[in-house]
Amino acid sequence: MIRPEEALPGRTEPMAVAEVHPVLGTPLVGPWPDGHEVIYFAMGCFWGADRIMWQIPGVHSTACGYMGGWTPNPTYEETCTSRTGHTEIVMVVFDPNVANIETLLAAFWENHDPTTANRQGNDIGTQYRSAIYTTTPDQLLAVDASRDQYQASLSHSGYGNITTQICDAAEAGDGIFYYAEDYHQGYLHKYPAGYCNHGFCQVAYATP
DSSP: OOOGGGSOOOOSSOOOOOSBOTTTOSBSSSOOOTTOEEEEEEESSHHHHHHHHHTSTTEEEEEEEEESSSSSSOOHHHHTTTOSOOEEEEEEEEOTTTSOHHHHHHHHHHTSOTTSTTEETTEESGGGOEEEEESSHHHHHHHHHHHHHHHHHHHHTTOOOOOOEEEEGGGSTTSOOEEOOGGGTTHHHHSTTSOOOOOOOSOOOOOO
16 A cells, blocks of 8 residues: 555646436535435445445435545546555445445445455456445444454355455545546446446345
8 A cells, every 4th residue: 555655646626527416316516415424435446336336225426436545636547556545436425214324335245355455356456445434433333343244244155354444534545535537427327338347246245
């Protein structure tokens, strides 16, 4: 993992993105409705993770971006060098009264391999690391408990140890979610035959 002083310099201007989610028709940028929460999921390439999350009832909006690193407003090309410190990530805005966090966590754990550090299939590098960045203390408690629960299921099935980075979003790199370029937003809606290596990963997550 690159150190902050080694990271690329980046830029001051954020990426320009569309105002509306290409699938959900909701705002792509906040503020968000009262009572909604935000959580961030990194599970390899953000295109497939984005599609998984926007399909869950109760999810208000999603966005592809970069988080957990040090370079301000990085480009996709810069992030791919592993010299920004970021991971490709999806911001998920959800109504907890409709999409409870256990539903989101089931989708996260079951649709990628959380035991392969800095790798998902042929996608290799710290930018593809598995991570969950939370925004409330209750979220963090739920995520930690879910990791332990899923690890027990993985171990029972003969799989390795979870390497997922779990922390409060404010403690992930510089703590800022940077929107990815607009063409990444809703990518698999725009290009249905586009690259995706996500899918059920052999072990189910049993919701409490």
